Amino acid sequence: MRNLNEQTVTQAVVNLLSGTPDPRLKFVLTSLITHLHNFARDVKLTEKELLAGISFLTATGQKCDDKRQEFILLSDVLGLSMLTVAMNNEKPEGCTESTVFGPFHVEGAPVYENGADIANGAVGEPCLVRGTVKDRNGAPIAGAVLEVWQADAAGNYDVQYPDLETHQARGVLTSQDDGSFEFRTVVAVAYPIPVDGPVGDLLRATERHPWRPAHLHFMIKAKNYETLVTHVFRNGDRYLDSDAVFGVRQTLVADWIKQPDGGYTLTYDFVLNPVG
Incomplete structure (x- = not known):
């Protein structure tokens, strides 16, 4: 050699x-x-460009901690996360589509009963979320575990508040015998992804905006079914066609309906794909 x-x-x-x-x-x-x-x-x-690239990746790693994954954020804004999701989650027609996982999922979210308030003090307009978990034939899936997380009205996830001692706007529920689920939270709003790290430097260098359309995160697990990682996006959001992480799918867009009492309701049904 x-x-x-x-x-x-x-x-x-x-x-x-x-x-x-x-x-x-x-x-x-x-x-x-x-x-x-x-x-x-x-x-x-050039050697200078190679060193700059290595420095960028080093800084990306240094920005990661137990509450933030800058490398996932980098993968998201480069479209790599969504490409990988698309390649690995092809489903039959009628099944709920997958999208990006995002950098703010955490283990150990609180467990709630159906109907509970998972906002737990998060700032925002009240919203009731309900729906069902079904199979491809429309049969209800009982006992499906739904993990939910979202940003508050300020566009922040609970883990972005360093002094917050409890989880907000995230929780784990289980579908009932008829496949239904229901919880109270706050209205989802559009928000910018974090730009105080290397990913933000990259967006500014390429004159890209950092905004994500309003959405709720869901991860749904059920025995004998593929795990579903997805969002439900708010219809009418200005960033649906320019999501900073390329995660929008038309089938995942739904209406938040204003109610006479001033709150909102969101209804969405999930269809899981059986394993194999």
């Missing part, structure tokens, strides 16, 4: 993977190295 040049170094690196025992790892690394080297040759990458 002496006297390598820009044309021969790629194959030399790939050759060193020949003994990789995991065939999938070998395949992925071979493709990654090949495309990465071709990218560097294509743009004629």
Whole structure:
């Protein structure tokens, strides 16, 4: 491996993977190295630009903690998250579509009974959310576990408040015997993704806006069904066609209906795809 040049170094690196025992790892690394080297040759990458890229990724990692995942945010704004979702979540017609996971999911959200107020003090207009979890034939799915999380009226998730000691606008419920679920929360609003880190620097450098249309996050799990990670988006939001993370699907857009008492209601039914 002496006297390598820009044309021969790629194959030399790939050759060193020949003994990789995991065939999938070998395949992925071979493709990654090949495309990465071709990218560097294509743009004629300079040493200064390589160092800047490494510094950017270093800063991205340093911005991550137990409440924020800057690398997920980076993947989201580059469209990589949605591409991966689209490739890995093809479903039969009629099933609820998947979308991006987002960087603000946390483990250990509080468990609530149906009808409970999961806002738990979050700022915003009151909203009643209800619906059903069904299979492709319209039969109810009882015992489905629904994990829900959202931003408040200020556009912040609970984990973005450093002094908040309890979870707000997030919770876990279970569908009833007829597949129904119901909870009270606050109205979803559009909000900007965090721009105080490397991802924000990238958006400013490319003159992109950071806004996401109003939505609720759902992760739904049920025995013998594929786990569904999705959003429900608020109809009429100005950012539906320019979501900063490319996550909108028309089938996931729903109406928040204003009620005489000043609150809102959202009704949405989820259809799960069976495993296999």
